[in-house]
Amino acid sequence: MNRFFIPVASFAVLALVACGGDEIDHAGPVANWPTIGGGAASQRFTPLNQITSENVNRLEVAWTYRTGDVSPGTESHGATAFQATPLVVNDTMFLCTPLNRVIALDPETGQELWVHDPQVALAGVYTPTCRGVAHWQAKNEAEHCSQRILSGTLDARLIALDARTGEACLDFGENGSVDLTRNLGDVRLAEYYVSSAPLVIEDLVITGAFVMDGQRLDAPPGVVRAFDVRSGELRWAFDPVPPDMQPVTAEAARAGADFTRSTPNSWGNLSADVERGIVYLPTGGSQPDHYRGVERGNMDHYGTSVVALDARDGKPLWNFQTVHRDVWDWDVAAQPVLFDQHGNVPGVIVATKMGHVFLLNRVTGEPLFPVEERPVPASPVPGETISATQPFPTLPTPVHPPTLTEDDIWGIYPGDRQACLEQFRELNYQGIFTPPAVDRPTLMWPGLGGGINWGSVSVNPLTNTMVVNSMRVPYTVQLLPRDQVENTEGADLVGAAPQEGTPWVAVRAGFLSPHNTPCTAPPWGVLTGIDLDSGETLWEVPLGNLAELAPLGLGRFFNWGTPNTGGSLQTASGLVFIAATLDSRFRAFDAATGETLWTDTLPAPAQATPMSFRLSSTGKQYIAIAAGGHGPLAYAAKGPEKLQELLGDTLVVYRLRD
Secondary structure (H helix, E strand, O other), rough: OOOOOOHHHHHHHHHHHHHHHOOOOOOOOEOOOOOOOOOOOOOOOOOOOOOOOOHHHEEEEEEEEEEEOOOOOOOOOOOOOOOOOOOOOOOEEEEEEEOOOEEEEEOOOOEEEEEEOOOOOOOOOOOOEEOEEEEOOOOOOOOOEEEEEEEEEOOEEEEEEOOOOOOOOOOOOOOOOOEEEEOOOOHHHHHEOOOOEEOOOOOOOOEEEEEEOOEEEEOOOOEEEEEEEEOOOOOEEEEOOOOOOOOOHHHHHHHHOOOOOOOOOOOOOOOOEEEEHHHHHHHHOOOOOOOOOHHHHHOOOOOEEEEEOOOOOEEEEEEOOOOOOOOOOOOOOOEEEEEEEOOOOOEEEEEEOOOEEEEEOOOOOEEOEEEEEEEEOOHHHHHOOOOEEEEOOOOOOOOOOOOOHHHHEEOOOOOOHHHHHHHHHHOOOOOOOOEEEOOOOOEOEOOOEEOOOOOOOEEEEEOOOEEEEEEOEEEEEEEHHHHHOOOOHHHHHHHHHHHHHOOOEEEEOOOOOOOOEEOEOOEEEEEEEEEOOOEEEEEEEEEEOOEOOOOOEEEEEOOOOOOOOOOOEEEOOEEEEEEOOOOOOEEEEEEOOOOEEEEEEEOOOOOOOOEEEEEOOOOOOOEEEEOEHHHHHHHHHOOOOOHHOOOEEEEEEEEEOO
């Protein structure tokens, strides 16, 4: 008898048992990903539960797809940012690239089905990006272009494509395209364009647009418009003027009138309560960003707010302002996210660059937890009037520290902390909402990018747990008299915003050590879990590490977190998936505790938001993420010579290994 027979046989049995225990469970639901946020409520949640905390470490790359659309920048435009969240509808994946090419793929294999190139003009674009597209389906499948992909472009067009073929729907606008610069008046090069996904509700496609920050008092309009999804005809327009002004209507625009200039714009993703017919807009401040003189009047009425519109006619139902007379560029970038508090109170989450999270009744706009108006510093700028108070949520607790003291000043290299302390003592700083000054730079804490940016939050409606990523990177801003500034393009004024039509040029910069690291102590990026019923913070952990990016290799040993942009995905099995960081890692966390459960290395940092889908009851659950980096973050981390090392063009799709 072979003395090895018994143990070998035993190992074989154990292996069979182990394989049986590791079999993929096919009993769960199937689900598409029909909008950029997973649904009109934009919760970034999937009901899929095949991937769990027990098997997440068996994730493997199922396939990758390279778009080819990546650039460190040219003489005419900036570096790219691949920030798209794909859709999966009717067994097809749709995504857009930083150059606005729209691509259809087989979701389970990555096979290319079609590509549409709208040949966008990129001259002057700060960061070429496209965060997503929208899908519409007619009730009558026999209708021409009965499934449409709607996409905004960097040269201010709204295009409609046949979802089956990628060909332009020629009945939409003019040969498949609507010119969004119509009725805007004077628009300069790359001053107005679309970077976020349109919103489809019923037979309407609704879009706002990005208006270049800090350029001039007489900026293009911030109008939000709804177009007929079949014809491209303008159906309604929200001209965000204050109540004492007459808005320009769609009827007036069709007759040739231009919309009101310098109104607050909505450049982030929109969301909707489809059942109630309400559209939610996140808005920025009116132009320019860092000065509110008498010239502005009350143009800020809808600025730095969430605004609820009637989806039928675009009429405002209510608005909630997160910053009054915003001089900090703390526009609401995050998509409003819908939820139900205690199972029966309709809510909407408004997450801000200050790290404030306001929970509101989405029907009335009333806060679900008390909001306090607290005194803030007055403006020292001649001729400027800002608000004496600002709104502060009592719950949830802000995810960004509200104040900075000398104890928080930090440095890596010898001498860094002392140099940062000397800077700190010279800055104009009286806590959050310290306004820009003329005589010296003002510390902006939170910085221009947040806090919470366009990646917004994710919500698991089964547990009413919200997860949000944020960053903690300080900036400075100073106003300089215009007659003392010869050239806002000069090397000594990198970051200058001309603010034409005002007496002041704004100069913005990072609050950094001599070795180009933040002067504040880490973590510089965090992930936070919050109970939406109680408003209490459940957990908070650093998000990311600097790995090879940190000086002296220290990032390998310390969990410092990194600046981040993008968002998270939650699953019904209690997982949180997020990339967003500069370290090229994709992570899964336990939604109940914040514990890291799985990590993988991507081809490039993924400043994007993941999504998930499962096509059939016999199929697997997939997780997809766009790994392409973000031009400005890469520039800050690597400098102009090496920023390409943090850029890419790869869509990475995972599934469980058999």
